Amino acid sequence: EENDSISDMSDPYANDPKRHSILKPASIKPFNAESPEQLLVENFITPNEIFYVRNHLPVPDIDASTYELEIEIEGKAKTLCLSLEDLKQFPKYTITATVMCAGNRRSEMTKVKPVKGLNWGAAAVGNATWSGASLREVLEKAGLTDVDLDKYKHIQFEAYDTDATGTAYGASIPIWKAVDRRGDVILAYEMNGVPLPRDHGYPVRVIVPGVVGARNVKWLGKIIVSSEESKSHWQQSDYKGFSPSTDWDTVDYSKSPSIQELPVISAICQPVPNTTVKVENGHIKVKGYAWSGGGQDIVRVDVTCDGGKTWHVARFDHHDPQTHPQHWSWTLWSCELPVAQGDKELEIWAKAVDSSYNTQPESFENIWNLRGVLNNAYHRIKVKVE
Amino acid sequence: EENDSISDMSDPYANDPKRHSILKPASIKPFNAESPEQLLVENFITPNEIFYVRNHLPVPDIDASTYELEIEIEGKAKTLCLSLEDLKQFPKYTITATVMCAGNRRSEMTKVKPVKGLNWGAAAVGNATWSGASLREVLEKAGLTDVDLDKYKHIQFEAYDTDATGTAYGASIPIWKAVDRRGDVILAYEMNGVPLPRDHGYPVRVIVPGVVGARNVKWLGKIIVSSEESKSHWQQSDYKGFSPSTDWDTVDYSKSPSIQELPVISAICQPVPNTTVKVENGHIKVKGYAWSGGGQDIVRVDVTCDGGKTWHVARFDHHDPQTHPQHWSWTLWSCELPVAQGDKELEIWAKAVDSSYNTQPESFENIWNLRGVLNNAYHRIKVKVE
Numbered sequence: 001e002e003n004d005s006i007s008d009m010s011d012p013y014a015n016d017p018k019r020h021s022i023l024k025p026a027s028i029k030p031f032n033a034e035s036p037e038q039l040l041v042e043n044f045i046t047p048n049e050i051f052y053v054r055n056h057l058p059v060p061d062i063d064a065s066t067y068e069l070e071i072e073i074e075g076k077a078k079t080l081c082l083s084l085e086d087l088k089q090f091p092k093y094t095i096t097a098t099v100m101c102a103g104n105r106r107s108e109m110t111k112v113k114p115v116k117g118l119n120w121g122a123a124a125v126g127n128a129t130w131s132g133a134s135l136r137e138v139l140e141k142a143g144l145t146d147v148d149l150d151k152y153k154h155i156q157f158e159a160y161d162t163d164a165t166g167t168a169y170g171a172s173i174p175i176w177k178a179v180d181r182r183g184d185v186i187l188a189y190e191m192n193g194v195p196l197p198r199d200h201g202y203p204v205r206v207i208v209p210g211v212v213g214a215r216n217v218k219w220l221g222k223i224i225v226s227s228e229e230s231k232s233h234w235q236q237s238d239y240k241g242f243s244p245s246t247d248w249d250t251v252d253y254s255k256s257p258s259i260q261e262l263p264v265i266s267a268i269c270q271p272v273p274n275t276t277v278k279v280e281n282g283h284i285k286v287k288g289y290a291w292s293g294g295g296q297d298i299v300r301v302d303v304t305c306d307g308g309k310t311w312h313v314a315r316f317d318h319h320d321p322q323t324h325p326q327h328w329s330w331t332l333w334s335c336e337l338p339v340a341q342g343d344k345e346l347e348i349w350a351k352a353v354d355s356s357y358n359t360q361p362e363s364f365e366n367i368w369n370l371r372g373v374l375n376n377a378y379h380r381i382k383v384k385v386e
Numbered sequence: 387e388e389n390d391s392i393s394d395m396s397d398p399y400a401n402d403p404k405r406h407s408i409l410k411p412a413s414i415k416p417f418n419a420e421s422p423e424q425l426l427v428e429n430f431i432t433p434n435e436i437f438y439v440r441n442h443l444p445v446p447d448i449d450a451s452t453y454e455l456e457i458e459i460e461g462k463a464k465t466l467c468l469s470l471e472d473l474k475q476f477p478k479y480t481i482t483a484t485v486m487c488a489g490n491r492r493s494e495m496t497k498v499k500p501v502k503g504l505n506w507g508a509a510a511v512g513n514a515t516w517s518g519a520s521l522r523e524v525l526e527k528a529g530l531t532d533v534d535l536d537k538y539k540h541i542q543f544e545a546y547d548t549d550a551t552g553t554a555y556g557a558s559i560p561i562w563k564a565v566d567r568r569g570d571v572i573l574a575y576e577m578n579g580v581p582l583p584r585d586h587g588y589p590v591r592v593i594v595p596g597v598v599g600a601r602n603v604k605w606l607g608k609i610i611v612s613s614e615e616s617k618s619h620w621q622q623s624d625y626k627g628f629s630p631s632t633d634w635d636t637v638d639y640s641k642s643p644s645i646q647e648l649p650v651i652s653a654i655c656q657p658v659p660n661t662t663v664k665v666e667n668g669h670i671k672v673k674g675y676a677w678s679g680g681g682q683d684i685v686r687v688d689v690t691c692d693g694g695k696t697w698h699v700a701r702f703d704h705h706d707p708q709t710h711p712q713h714w715s716w717t718l719w720s721c722e723l724p725v726a727q728g729d730k731e732l733e734i735w736a737k738a739v740d741s742s743y744n745t746q747p748e749s750f751e752n753i754w755n756l757r758g759v760l761n762n763a764y765h766r767i768k769v770k771v772e
């Protein structure tokens with residue numbers, strides 16, 4: 001997996017791992033890439049090789065035999081240090097959870113008005129099984145007690161990936177999520193049954209199911225139980241939503257909460273936009289995914305190709321049996337859409353409904369935000385039919 | 387509070403309580419009524435007298451001194467019976483929680499295409515403090531153990547209000563909500579510091595914060611820990627969402643989940659639609675509420691009077707300090723909207739964003755459903771300005 005070309009030692013990305021050629025890069029340094037959309041919905045569990053990669057910095061090169069995870073509770077002198085072997089001594093939990101980038105589907109929002117960010121399509125998302133120790137149990141081992149739950153508010157994560165000045169990637173989540181018995185937060189050392197690939201956080205990534213990818217910190221180095229959120233750029237001055245009328249001159253990042261749980265979303269992955277689709281028995285087949293953060297289940301996906309005059313309820317092809325508030329996996333759906341004779345071009349829309357009956361907003365105009373996050377308007381694609 | 391006119395004994399509603407004349411009835415028998423919208427946002431805590439009433443059946447006349455609440459765990463022979471005095475021996479909890487009818491704002495959806503249901507405006511909602519025993523603690527007293535949590539799935543509620551055939555109102559909630567330490571479900575005997583008024587469930591109503599009013603069962607008679615949902619009409623064949631293309635010929639109520647947590651919603655309560663508003667210093671003042679089910683907080687309310695070209699972020703006038711996942715109260719907001727000279731008529735829109743960054747759908751066309759529930763599209767009102 002290592003890059004065996006002669007490294008340019010002045011390039012901090014020279015030691016990044018090799019990637020599968022099928023991934024579609026959004027940027028090379030740092031490496032960011034998504035799967036081809038049509039492949040994504042072929043598997044309920046996304047293979048590691050095609051799982052989207054969202055790196056903010058160079059991939060650290062960590063030796064598992066010397067790896068250390070430090071756990072600090074603010075105000076307590078003693079910290080807990082765990083090796084990878086120590087972590088594996090905790091009971092091993094496996095969950096299936098979708099992880100999604102806050103910028104997934106940004107390329108559609110950009111069409112309304114430019115935004116700042118990687119030009120993601122609809123595949124900056126994947127669903128995998130993750131195995132590791134329970135964050136709650138590790139925190140208890142570090143000395144966290146019930147009394148502390150009133151005292152502290154956030155769990156901060158510091159990573160081993162750093163920028164040129166030595167500043168590490170960091171993020172935090174609310175403490176209630178970390179200790180909730182239905183929160184299912186794990187310190188994962190396996191992804192789909194094998195050790196985490198380097199691009200996905202080797203050797204340890206925190207998986208915070210139902211929460212935006214940016215808080216699922218990879219190459220985890222330190223956990224801090226704190227009264228405050230992470231002070232990192234990515235927690236404080238990125239990954240937040242704003243009003244459509246907020247621009248770079250007026251934005252005040254302190255005024256919006258950091259994104260944690262993501263809203264309900266869906267996307268059409270087959271057919272591919274702007275391709276020609278063969279009509280069979282008067283129908284075309286449409287496939288996609290739907291997901292909602294916070295453990296919400298997907299209860300319905302509606303699809304139309306006549307501008308909403310007729311909505312077809314999609315069939316669920318893969319739907320994990322867990323229910324809200326622990327429904328962490330996406331739902332893969334398909335739908336046979338009737339095509340009228342003589343139709344040459346179709347616009348197909350999809351929208352999902354989650355278990356709190358939240359729905360997607362219709363269009364991007366009124367959810368536009370300067371950073372191009374939370375792109376969950378109806379997915380609308382055009383195809384030719386023959 | 388009793389009706390002292392000579393009762394018509396053949397009328398099951400003859401013994402209903404007297405109501406405040408300010409309430410705007412949607413139906414008389416059963417009694418259903420909402421507050422005048424403009425009054426609603428004058429108080430963070432809705433006074434009992436103007437709190438909306440949603441009755442499905444006649445109001446039972448219960449003697450508190452003989453009142454009994456029975457708790458049954460399916461498959462266990464012994465049930466627990468509690469008097470009101472017994473219930474008051476449990477630790478007393480007080481929460482502030484908004485309760486909303488699933489049909490709130492139905493009158494707007496009806497304009498797209500008729501639906502079946504009471505013609506509610508935007509005030510079938512209220513926010514109150516509720517005091518009583520913890521449902522979890524009462525269930526533990528009845529013998530519910532940790533082992534049972536894997537065995538049972540639902541908590542059913544049976545009420546003392548019955549129809550002509552003796553069938554009682556009933557509903558259920560998932561067991562995880564009932565036992566969750568952050569679920570805050572209480573068996574309330576006080577509303578805003580006084581015993582529950584008859585119209586609001588005297589002597590005991592279960593308050594399931596973050597969950598649709600229909601599951602906040604009034605005149606509570608029996609609690610059943612069960613592997614199944616309530617078999618009642620209101621759980622099985624009502625209070626569910628469907629696709630806009632589902633009509634009364636094609637509807638299959640078994641295909642949709644019962645509504646529990648409600649989606650994010652907001653409404654403009656001042657000015658009143660179709661009135662004339664005085665412009666002061668080039669602005670008009672707009673006030674309203676916003677709320678989201680499931681304990682989600684409201685993080686932003688956007689208001690526009692130019693069709694979304696400019697969105698103004700509303701100020702929060704009353705916002706309870708609890709955060710997600712226990713943010714049970716609504717948020718009252720206001721906004722000063724600039725009015726261009728010469729404008730004679732304005733259309734004002736409001737939309738809210740909750741702490742999972744879910745937003746309201748733009749219009750009713752694509753969320754229309756035959757029962758007229760979940761009416762959470764942008765609120766849009768027209769006013770004249772002078």
Ligand SMILES: [Mo]
Binds near residue numbers: 054100102103213214
């Ligand atoms: Mo992300």
Ligand SMILES: [Mo]
Binds near residue numbers: 486489
């Ligand atoms: Mo309701």
